[in-house]
Amino acid sequence: MKVTFPHMGHMWICLKAMLQYLGVEVVVPPSCSKKTLTLGTKHAPEFACMPLKLNLGNFMEAYELGADTIIMAGGCGPCRFGYYAYSENEILKDLKYNFNLIVLEPPEKHFSEFLIKIKQITGNRSWYQVIKGIRFGFLKAKAVDEIERLSFKIRPRELVAGSTDMAFQQALAEIDRAKTPQELIINIEQAKNIMSSIEIDQIKPVLKVGIVGEIYTLLEPFSNQNIERLLGKLGVEVDRSIYLSEWINDHLFMGLIKKMSNREETCRAARPFLNHFVGGHGEETIGSTVLYSEKGYDGVIQLLPFTCMPEIVAQSILPKVSEKLGIAVMTLIVDEQSGEAGLLTRLEAFVDLIAQKKKQKEALA
Amino acid sequence: MKGYLGVDVGSVSTNIVFIDEQGDVKETIYLRTCGQPIVTVQKGLKELAQRLPENTVVRGVGTTGSGRHLAGVVIGADTIKNEITTHAVAASYLVPGVQTILEIGGQDSKIIILRNNVVSDFAMNTVCAAGTGSFLDQQASRLNIAIEDFGPISLKAKAPVRIAGRCAVFAESDMIHKQQMGCALPDILAGLCEALVRNYLNNVGKGKEILEPVVFQGGVAANVGMKKAFEDAIGVSVQIPPYFNVMGAVGAAVLAKDAVKKSVPTRFKGFAVADINYHASSFECSGCANCCEVVEINENEETIARWGDRCGKWSNALAKKEKIS
Ligand code: SF4
Numbered sequence: 001m002k003v004t005f006p007h008m009g010h011m012w013i014c015l016k017a018m019l020q021y022l023g024v025e026v027v028v029p030p031s032c033s034k035k036t037l038t039l040g041t042k043h044a045p046e047f048a049c050m051p052l053k054l055n056l057g058n059f060m061e062a063y064e065l066g067a068d069t070i071i072m073a074g075g076c077g078p079c080r081f082g083y084y085a086y087s088e089n090e091i092l093k094d095l096k097y098n099f100n101l102i103v104l105e106p107p108e109k110h111f112s113e114f115l116i117k118i119k120q121i122t123g124n125r126s127w128y129q130v131i132k133g134i135r136f137g138f139l140k141a142k143a144v145d146e147i148e149r150l151s152f153k154i155r156p157r158e159l160v161a162g163s164t165d166m167a168f169q170q171a172l173a174e175i176d177r178a179k180t181p182q183e184l185i186i187n188i189e190q191a192k193n194i195m196s197s198i199e200i201d202q203i204k205p206v207l208k209v210g211i212v213g214e215i216y217t218l219l220e221p222f223s224n225q226n227i228e229r230l231l232g233k234l235g236v237e238v239d240r241s242i243y244l245s246e247w248i249n250d251h252l253f254m255g256l257i258k259k260m261s262n263r264e265e266t267c268r269a270a271r272p273f274l275n276h277f278v279g280g281h282g283e284e285t286i287g288s289t290v291l292y293s294e295k296g297y298d299g300v301i302q303l304l305p306f307t308c309m310p311e312i313v314a315q316s317i318l319p320k321v322s323e324k325l326g327i328a329v330m331t332l333i334v335d336e337q338s339g340e341a342g343l344l345t346r347l348e349a350f351v352d353l354i355a356q357k358k359k360q361k362e363a364l365a
Numbered sequence: 366m367k368g369y370l371g372v373d374v375g376s377v378s379t380n381i382v383f384i385d386e387q388g389d390v391k392e393t394i395y396l397r398t399c400g401q402p403i404v405t406v407q408k409g410l411k412e413l414a415q416r417l418p419e420n421t422v423v424r425g426v427g428t429t430g431s432g433r434h435l436a437g438v439v440i441g442a443d444t445i446k447n448e449i450t451t452h453a454v455a456a457s458y459l460v461p462g463v464q465t466i467l468e469i470g471g472q473d474s475k476i477i478i479l480r481n482n483v484v485s486d487f488a489m490n491t492v493c494a495a496g497t498g499s500f501l502d503q504q505a506s507r508l509n510i511a512i513e514d515f516g517p518i519s520l521k522a523k524a525p526v527r528i529a530g531r532c533a534v535f536a537e538s539d540m541i542h543k544q545q546m547g548c549a550l551p552d553i554l555a556g557l558c559e560a561l562v563r564n565y566l567n568n569v570g571k572g573k574e575i576l577e578p579v580v581f582q583g584g585v586a587a588n589v590g591m592k593k594a595f596e597d598a599i600g601v602s603v604q605i606p607p608y609f610n611v612m613g614a615v616g617a618a619v620l621a622k623d624a625v626k627k628s629v630p631t632r633f634k635g636f637a638v639a640d641i642n643y644h645a646s647s648f649e650c651s652g653c654a655n656c657c658e659v660v661e662i663n664e665n666e667e668t669i670a671r672w673g674d675r676c677g678k679w680s681n682a683l684a685k686k687e688k689i690s
Binding site: 030031033034035036161162165225226229316319322328330340341342344345346348349352353356357360 | 431446447448449450473481483484485486487488489571572573653654655656673675676677681682
């Protein structure tokens with residue numbers, strides 16, 4: 001069995017760690033690229049959203065590298081994502097790709113449901129081993145998130161253009177390299193050292209923008225045209241409303257690990273504007289916008305793939321949130337486009353706008 | 366004479382304006398970009414140099430538009446700004462106190478909301494360009510009328526026909542059906558204007574509070590049919606400022622004036638830029654599966670700028686030298 005999975009940002013690092021730790025052979029598909037998207041759009045229905053197209057491309061590229069089993073997340077609720085694993089599998093079957101499909105449905109009641117699924121893949125490993133493997137993967141997810149957060153802080157302040165990008169790649173490779181939890185501790189230190197060696201301007205004033213929206217588009221830089229990097233270069237410190245480790249904790253561990261920012265808290269913040277589940281991350285989008293405004297962020301950018309229903313609901317509510325709380329909000333819809341000029345124009349204009357607003361506020365204070 | 370240059374390099378047109386020390390617009394040049402931004406800018410500069418008195422001193426230059434970075438490195442800009450900011454600057458400069466800007470250009474349409482002379486919100490067309498100048502151009506040529514006649518003809522409408530405005534494809538096929546039903550041309554044109562305005566207000570102006578004074582600018586503002594459709598739809602009068610079709614360039618010039626205020630010397634390379642040999646070349650990077658198309662701008666034999674790479678490998682290598690924003 002050679003297992004593969006779709007790319008979603010840096011998720012591959014933690015999935016690969018977990019599976020390899022449990023002795024499963026893994027094929028990591030090549031990073032999402034134009035080729036991935038071209039493959040996906042060729043075979044996916046035109047009206048499907050971009051995440052499906054990229055997933056499909058990932059699987060096809062992984063198949064070429066010998067993968068025979070897909071692990072894919074499932075879902076429930078108003079968003080069509082729940083069907084994705086199955087539709088993707090049907091499309092692949094039609095194309096004569098022979099894959100086994102294992103769908104990790106979010107557990108309905110208890111974490112143990114998730115454990116049982118993992119055990120299907122790992123066969124005769126003991127429960128203890130399985131839990132240790134999952135923990136290892138989770139530790140990596142946390143480490144990656146930590147490094148990424150550092151990069152968000154450093155990039156707008158870097159003295160040499162591009163130095164953060166380079167260091168970040170090296171730091172990720174460090175984390176990927178660790179084979180055991182013991183090794184990981186050392187490699188995390190190493191990764192942090194790499195990040196802290198970037199020369200920065202300590203006193204440079206920066207703007208702060210929170211990025212909210214649909215999870216895949218938030219986590220996969222290829223799908224959002226590297227928005228975090230572009231903003232960083234414009235002198236903006238970004239934060240993202242969803243990090244992988246938090247998502248894992250919320251949806252797979254069912255909030256088992258306390259002390260992490262979680263879904264419930266975010267949804268509570270959304271209450272005055274939206275008080276029921278609309279699928280996907282619609283509620284989180286509203287809630288996170290409220291929270292960013294409370295934390296004094298200068299602006300919020302919402303990201304969504306074209307036709308994403310939950311986010312369209314959120315999009316229609318955001319103007320009210322923006323008006324009530326006085327925080328600038330901009331929505332960006334992504335699809336197959338790869339031209340950067342249009343995106344950059346909107347980002348620059350948004351940054352100009354929040355910079356002016358900030359100046360005005362400071363002049364009044 | 367001393368003054369400032371504003372250069373707006375868009376996908377359809379390239380505009381250059383010259384403003385004097387008092388900020389009055391002295392010259393405007395409007396050229397078709399025709400997919401050759403560098404050559405067009407050079408041509409425009411040459412023309413401008415001929416029009417201006419011989420002893421003219423350019424004290425600052427600003428660029429804007431989708432080709433702003435390209436134009437910026439080629440002519441040596443003191444400020445490079447996106448078209449939303451420059452349009453807002455120009456409108457509030459020419460129409461003091463403006464609170465709403467409706468702008469429809471070739472490829473993009475946008476709405477800008479100002480309060481107390483500061484941009485407080487904006488939006489651009491997101492996924493479709495149904496309500497833009499190019500679409501109007503296309504329809505005019507399909508109906509075999511000059512774009513200049515479009516507006517005046519549409520004003521003769523007795524009963525505008527309802528056209529589906531959701532997207533360009535729907536609009537076009539709906540128009541064809543209505544033509545075949547025998548509807549009069551003025552009624553169809555007026556209906557199209559109404560459809561585009563509806564599309565604009567639903568997609569771009571969505572949820573924004575339109576307060577007076579309202580300014581309508583961009584190339585499409587020349588179309589009186591569109592002006593009327595806007596006024597009918599929002600129920601307030603709409604002003605078209607002077608220089609409505611070169612607002613980006615005006616804004617860029619005003620910003621250039623600001624940028625060099627603190628007596629920084631201009632980076633402008635002089636009108637001789639028109640004679641320098643620039644060429645843009647591109648290559649496909651083979652570093653990863655993205656196969657980015659990297660564009661290089663060469664001045665004589667030296668590479669002065671690069672972009673198009675997703676990872677920053679190529680652009681970062683040059684960016685170290687200087688950073689302009
Ligand atoms: S929520 Fe997002 S991932 Fe889900 S179907 Fe909609 S667009 Fe696709």
